[in-house]
Amino acid sequence: MTESAGAKARAGSAIGAQLRRIPAAQRRAAILTAVSVLLLAFPLIDRNGGDIDAAANACAFATLALGLNIVVGYAGLLDLGYAAFFAIGAYTYGALSSWQIQPQWSEFWEPFASLGLVARIHAEGVPDVVHMTVSFWLGMPICGVVAAIFGVLFGAPTLRLRGDYLAIVTLGFGEIVPIVARNWPYMTNGAIGLNGVAPPRLFGYSFGVESWPFYYLGLLMIAALIFISLRLQNSRVGRAWMAIREDEIAAAAMGINRVSLKLLAFAVGAAFGGMTGAFYVSKLQTATPDMFMFPVSVMILVMIVLGGMGSVYGVVLAAIILQLLQSWFLQDLTGWVHKLGHWVGSSWDVQLAQSISGWLQRVDLVQSIELIFGIILVTMMLFRRQGLIPATRPTPALTLEQQTAHASRGGFALPVRGIEPKKAEPQRAMIEIRKLTRRYGGIIAVKDLDIVVETNSIVALIGPNGSGKSTTFNLITGMDEPSSGKVFLLDQDITGLPAHLITQRGIARTFQNLRLFSNMTVRENILVAMHSRTTTGPLAAVLRTPRSRAEEREAEERAIEIIGAFGNRLLPRANQMVKELSYANRRRVEIARALASRPKVLLLDEPTAGMNPAETLELSDQIRSLRTMGLTVFLIEHKLNVVNDIADKIIVLDHGEKIAEGTAAQVHSNPQVLEAYLGRKAAHA
Amino acid sequence: MTYNDVLLQQVINGVSLGAMYSLLALGFTMVYGIIELINFAHFNVFMVGSFFSRWVLKLTGLVGQRVALTGFPLVGTLLLALVCVMLFCGLLGVAIERTVLRPLRNVPGTAAMITTIGVSYILFNVILLTQGADAKNFPNPMPVVVWKVSGADLRLREVLLWGISLLLMGGLHFFVRRTRLGKAMQATAQDQEAARMMGIEVDTVVMTTFFLGSALAGAAGLIFGLYYNFTSYVIGYTAGLRAFTAAVLGGIGSIPGAMVGGVLIGLIESLGGQLLATRWTDVIIFSILVIVLVLRPTGLFGRMIIRKS
Numbered sequence: 001m002t003e004s005a006g007a008k009a010r011a012g013s014a015i016g017a018q019l020r021r022i023p024a025a026q027r028r029a030a031i032l033t034a035v036s037v038l039l040l041a042f043p044l045i046d047r048n049g050g051d052i053d054a055a056a057n058a059c060a061f062a063t064l065a066l067g068l069n070i071v072v073g074y075a076g077l078l079d080l081g082y083a084a085f086f087a088i089g090a091y092t093y094g095a096l097s098s099w100q101i102q103p104q105w106s107e108f109w110e111p112f113a114s115l116g117l118v119a120r121i122h123a124e125g126v127p128d129v130v131h132m133t134v135s136f137w138l139g140m141p142i143c144g145v146v147a148a149i150f151g152v153l154f155g156a157p158t159l160r161l162r163g164d165y166l167a168i169v170t171l172g173f174g175e176i177v178p179i180v181a182r183n184w185p186y187m188t189n190g191a192i193g194l195n196g197v198a199p200p201r202l203f204g205y206s207f208g209v210e211s212w213p214f215y216y217l218g219l220l221m222i223a224a225l226i227f228i229s230l231r232l233q234n235s236r237v238g239r240a241w242m243a244i245r246e247d248e249i250a251a252a253a254m255g256i257n258r259v260s261l262k263l264l265a266f267a268v269g270a271a272f273g274g275m276t277g278a279f280y281v282s283k284l285q286t287a288t289p290d291m292f293m294f295p296v297s298v299m300i301l302v303m304i305v306l307g308g309m310g311s312v313y314g315v316v317l318a319a320i321i322l323q324l325l326q327s328w329f330l331q332d333l334t335g336w337v338h339k340l341g342h343w344v345g346s347s348w349d350v351q352l353a354q355s356i357s358g359w360l361q362r363v364d365l366v367q368s369i370e371l372i373f374g375i376i377l378v379t380m381m382l383f384r385r386q387g388l389i390p391a392t393r394p395t396p397a398l399t400l401e402q403q404t405a406h407a408s409r410g411g412f413a414l415p416v417r418g419i420e421p422k423k424a425e426p427q428r429a430m431i432e433i434r435k436l437t438r439r440y441g442g443i444i445a446v447k448d449l450d451i452v453v454e455t456n457s458i459v460a461l462i463g464p465n466g467s468g469k470s471t472t473f474n475l476i477t478g479m480d481e482p483s484s485g486k487v488f489l490l491d492q493d494i495t496g497l498p499a500h501l502i503t504q505r506g507i508a509r510t511f512q513n514l515r516l517f518s519n520m521t522v523r524e525n526i527l528v529a530m531h532s533r534t535t536t537g538p539l540a541a542v543l544r545t546p547r548s549r550a551e552e553r554e555a556e557e558r559a560i561e562i563i564g565a566f567g568n569r570l571l572p573r574a575n576q577m578v579k580e581l582s583y584a585n586r587r588r589v590e591i592a593r594a595l596a597s598r599p600k601v602l603l604l605d606e607p608t609a610g611m612n613p614a615e616t617l618e619l620s621d622q623i624r625s626l627r628t629m630g631l632t633v634f635l636i637e638h639k640l641n642v643v644n645d646i647a648d649k650i651i652v653l654d655h656g657e658k659i660a661e662g663t664a665a666q667v668h669s670n671p672q673v674l675e676a677y678l679g680r681k682a683a684h685a
Numbered sequence: 686m687t688y689n690d691v692l693l694q695q696v697i698n699g700v701s702l703g704a705m706y707s708l709l710a711l712g713f714t715m716v717y718g719i720i721e722l723i724n725f726a727h728f729n730v731f732m733v734g735s736f737f738s739r740w741v742l743k744l745t746g747l748v749g750q751r752v753a754l755t756g757f758p759l760v761g762t763l764l765l766a767l768v769c770v771m772l773f774c775g776l777l778g779v780a781i782e783r784t785v786l787r788p789l790r791n792v793p794g795t796a797a798m799i800t801t802i803g804v805s806y807i808l809f810n811v812i813l814l815t816q817g818a819d820a821k822n823f824p825n826p827m828p829v830v831v832w833k834v835s836g837a838d839l840r841l842r843e844v845l846l847w848g849i850s851l852l853l854m855g856g857l858h859f860f861v862r863r864t865r866l867g868k869a870m871q872a873t874a875q876d877q878e879a880a881r882m883m884g885i886e887v888d889t890v891v892m893t894t895f896f897l898g899s900a901l902a903g904a905a906g907l908i909f910g911l912y913y914n915f916t917s918y919v920i921g922y923t924a925g926l927r928a929f930t931a932a933v934l935g936g937i938g939s940i941p942g943a944m945v946g947g948v949l950i951g952l953i954e955s956l957g958g959q960l961l962a963t964r965w966t967d968v969i970i971f972s973i974l975v976i977v978l979v980l981r982p983t984g985l986f987g988r989m990i991i992r993k994s
Contacts, residue, residue: 161982163795172971316990373806381789382788
């Protein structure tokens with residue numbers, strides 16, 4: 001990464017160096033303006049109708065790519081049948097505004113006729129029929145909504161499954177929709193295609209069969225969808241999607257309702273596809289099932305892969321590149337190859353040259369576009385998975401000063417907002433576990449466990465490896481379901497609740513083997529954790545309502561505050577990708593992230609693993625100061641000196657059963673504990 | 686023919702189709718069992734196998750269905766085609782694994798799956814561009830021998846195809862259960878990390894899995910041609926999706942499951958086509974895929990996959 005960046009910097013010319021002095025935001029704005037002007041002026045520069053038509057089609061594919069980008073790029077759900085939503089939108093518009101469906105005229109249609117949605121057609125000798133004449137500007141959003149409904153319908157049963165199953169189900173779905181279209185002539189006119197789809201009209205002017213109005217409409221759609229995509233990306237919703245993409249289980253632990261957010265991604269993506277379907281079919285004024293087959297889904301996937309998953313500008317660029325390849329470059333190249341063949345044939349008069357020449361003159365590279373798609377997919381995955389324009393950029397290295405941090409003692413100096421000191425009620429149980437049991441087949445991981453974690457205390461759970469400590473944590477936080485027994489949080493039964501609801505109730509956790517969102521920055525990781533304490537929905541995120549703006553600002557402030565609590569260990573790295581951090585810093589991010597969800601109780605699974613003695617002491621102090629702030633801490637820890645130092649109560653597990661409970665001194669003198677830890681002989685020695 | 690005879694005939698057809706789907710499903714299920722990857726390239730390895738076996742049969746001098754062989758020449762020709770196509774497809778599978786999938790084995794997310802789609806698409810288009818879009822006549826040396834079972838026809842070709850399938854599945858079963866490498870495969874499917882620590886070379890196991898799965902797909906390609914008397918570049922997509930459904934129905938990762946699932950899908954296809962309409966066959970099979978995935982994701986014989994947290 002750094003090597004290639006260095007090479008690029010060296011290769012950069014003097015002009016490049018000059019350009020780099022312009023602030024990045026201004027540079028981006030300048031590029032955007034230049035590209036927009038160029039795109040707007042395109043039909044004036046190039047007056048070839050075929051080119052403009054190809055450009056209008058490119059617009060349609062760019063909007064499809066933007067839609068699939070929400071599903072694949074943001075939420076990480078591989079949809080191999082995306083063309084199905086394109087088809088649903090197209091046929092919905094066909095039903096609303098073409099000669100396809102002509103029911104008999106009846107009273108029922110009167111009110112629609114007065115709204116101008118249908119017209120009464122009279123012909124001699126036959127009963128009057130209804131002609132659907134819904135305006136394009138009304139029809140397009142309807143198509144979006146219908147496609148979104150189908151997205152939810154098809155997503156709902158399958159989104160609970162593993163991601164790879166989803167791929168095959170969407171593939172099947174993508175195959176079924178054209179089959180249904182072919183076998184349902186009433187709606188679709190089968191293989192022959194829709195009949196007389198109405199083009200859009202604007203101020204009495206019909207778009208007709210001209211390409212340039214569609215081109216401008218397409219540009220407008222791209223602009224709108226880019227705007228929506230970017231707004232969503234940098235919002236609570238977008239962050240939740242990316243968290244699901246990075247690590248589903250951790251996302252649930254952050255209070256994210258995975259099913260509903262995945263459905264939302266599916267619905268938004270499908271809506272984009274449906275609206276594009278209306279656009280495309282009104283441009284072609286017909287639609288056949290063949291237009292929506294698997295190759296279309298693959299082509300859109302190629303755009304995402306080529307441009308960069310999750311990269312809004314990348315997928316638009318890729319759509320343009322593929323269209324250029326198809327409509328211009330491959331044709332020109334074919335022409336050149338034919339000329340080469342002709343030249344070879346006329347230059348050498350030998351058998352071999354003649355056969356090569358004949359072959360060269362027959363080559364048609366435009367036919368091989370799908371082969372090129374396949375090659376693009378494989379090459380990009382092997383050599384440049386982030387795509388042409390990566391969605392995330394590597395962050396610059398820290399200065400030496402920023403990198404050096406010394407262990408500091410004394411715990412968190414700053415109060416952390418959102419964690420209010422509790423009034424002393426030490427005898428009340430924060431978490432209570434009764435007769436908790438978890439069996440895996442014949443193995444009993446946790447057996448009849450009773451644990452009470454008192455409010456505002458630090459309780460440590462220790463025991464040899466495999467004694468059921470992490471399983472206990474998973475059972476409390478809803479990552480795993482108990483075979484029997486109950487879990488209570490402040491006397492409320494939370495047994496069997498889904499993980500995100502448990503987080504919402506006030507239990508936050510860290511994971512033993514780190515489950516961070518590694519392709520997101522430290523700051524974003526913290527922001528994700530505030531999901532259950534914020535409310536901005538997709539609409540508010542796109543419109544950026546005053547409330548959502550205020551909420552976002554407050555979330556940002558709190559995130560910086562929490563990061564700041566860890567001093568110069570995390571603060572200079574706030575905008576770095578988590579995967580670039582050291583192991584100890586990643587552990588700190590896990591704790592910071594858990595704190596950000598405003599918990600009542602914090603479950604820490606081996607928080608000091610991998611830390612050196614000085615860092616361990618630093619963290620111990622910090623955990624102690626969490627209690628001072630009013631939090632309850634329940635931790636698993638192997639370092640007994642840490643446990644002895646900070647825990648009010650120690651619980652020892654062995655083979656899934658509690659073998660001892662009490663203060664450090666009580667536990668250490670317990671013979672069973674000695675046996676479990678040191679072995680039988682040592683205990684009796 | 687009475688209605689019952691028609692149904693019996695469809696059962697015979699269904700079992701023949703099912704034998705082919707079983708062979709194809711085995712490749713999906715074995716690869717999934719070992720590296721948890723849905724191998725979309727498998728669809729078209731099957732299709733390429735069908736074209737390759739057609740080429741081999743043509744090399745032996747067979748054209749169309751005119752030449753009927755009997756006795757040793759028939760067995761010899763079929764065996765030659767079977768061995769050649771299995772070897773070729775097995776090596777193709779290994780080549781795919783070595784060149785593009787191994788570098789991505791430990792990359793999280795959808796990268797490996799997208800790569801297999803790319804490979805599948807490349808195979809598809811290479812055949813389309815070199816062989817053309819029209820369906821190709823498939824040489825068939827089997828004589829027309831028909832037995833009457835009640836009122837239904839049982840043809841020699843069906844019996845032969847069942848025989849080949851049973852032989853291959855039996856061989857696979859023996860390999861996985863009895864041989865050293867087969868046991869290593871089982872261990873790797875259970876827990877790759879532990880298998881590695883026990884000294885099993887996981888790379889070899891993965892390669893073997895791809896070889897066996899792809900070889901069986903090649904055999905299925907030959908069977909497709911012999912059964913339908915044609916082949917085409919599009920056959921991989923439909924047959925692949927059905928075979929995958931078979932693997933899911935039987936329980937993905939389970940070898941006996943794939944065999945049973947394949948036959949069930951074959952029966953559903955032939956009987957469903959008879960009772961409803963052939964044009965809805967794909968819709969029926971797809972619905973089965975979704976229903977199984979939702980209600981019983983482990984399939985009929987699937988083992989419970991405990992997710993590592």
